[in-house]
Amino acid sequence: MRDLLSSLKMPALGAAAGVLLGLLAPPPMAQAANPLEMNFWLSGPRYDGDLPACEAGLSSISSQFAEKERSFWNSGLVITGFYGVHEVAFRPWQSDNIPRRHCAADAMLNDGKARPVYFSIIEDGGLASFGTGVEFCVVGLDRNWAYNPACKAAKP
Template sequence: MRRAFIRTALVSLACLAGFAHAEAAGRRHVAPPDRAEERIVPMYGDLPGCTDPAVLSELTSWFNSRESTYWGPLQALSYDRIAQIGYRPWGDDMIPRRFCTARLMLNNGVYHRVDYSVRENLGLFGMTWNVNWCVAGLDRELSYAPDCKMARP
């Protein structure tokens, strides 16, 4: 009886230590059956990087299309100061996302910050990754207000 109590106490302490470690890292503790990799349709987090030409090309294409259709003559020309600001920040059971930020130069010569995320299985028919983005100062419908904060982790 006493051994069972000690064993239970040790297991409880080990679990609490694991939760404390996850909390300190800013992530929730996830039991193995709930991880995204172990779902019926698994998600592995194999996402292209922030500087990947395919990611920047998709971002440019969507931005240029939106601007020419709705708002006017602005077009994306180039990116610099590209940096990753988060990878799966909400834990292993959420859809894998890579959060990035960069400086975008437009055809009017003005630089804007662009915050974007590469998200797994949210592309066409859930077969591939896609990009979600917000350009600071050009979020005219305030979808990610204030100042694109909601596009960041």
């Protein structure tokens, strides 16, 4: 029995000594990136800030809204028309951010109600960053609360 206890103490002492040496050892020195690790060919994004007018995003909003309502919420709501389309802000943040044109409109739905819509047209915001993309929120129909409260997060 005594041999068994002494054989168990030796690995435990070795493990404790290893942990102690690991804690007291100096950290490895930082090294500069080698030429293969440097991103000298990547110059960063080059945004033109050439975005279409607010009216250019309306067809995309109509189709995306109908698809979302049909697929996710099992609803027959569709946007039948827009009125009062106007720009709210253009590039409201720092100039080196992705250019966005923020717009607002009122949408008429097939349930007979007019609802405010806030949307932004984003440069390089399309599928796989090709073309312009559109993000939108219809007040009162943000069922997954992505832009809550009352589509505040969709505004600049």
